[in-house]
Amino acid sequence: MSVPPFRVGTGYDVHRFAKGRELWLGGVLIPHTQGLLGHSDADVILHAVCDALLGALALGDIGKHFPDTDPAWKGADSKKLLAAVVQLLDDAGWLVGNVDCAVVMEQPKIMPHVAAMRATMAPLLRVPEDAVSIKATTNEQMGYAGREEGAFATAVALVYRKG
């Protein structure tokens, strides 16, 4: 059976907003009145991208590889999680092609930070910056994201076989 040298995966992540937390998105610290709550730094963009990459190779999800019951990941910098996932793919014989992510929150405005996110994520993914897409939208004031109780992100990733 011949298998194409490409795989795709999707990812989704959500975190609750909480006062007194830093807001980390796409590996960048963003000034805001509150941050996202989680065992790690709760970076929904990087977590969605991790899950998309793991999903492409059917390697499970971020919770399997970095369980929130493990004190090793308490307060973890999600850039380290993403780097570990990319290494996992590399070890399995795969490289990242591109990622496309959408983050949904009412505030703060994301677009001013997108260039910094792409510049941060590209070397971790080992791709050029034009292979990293970050999009943002509000939830039109509907639901938990609309009430600013939390934020979520979705991602798609393409990976390709080395060599």
Ligand code: MG
């Ligand atoms: Mg998460």
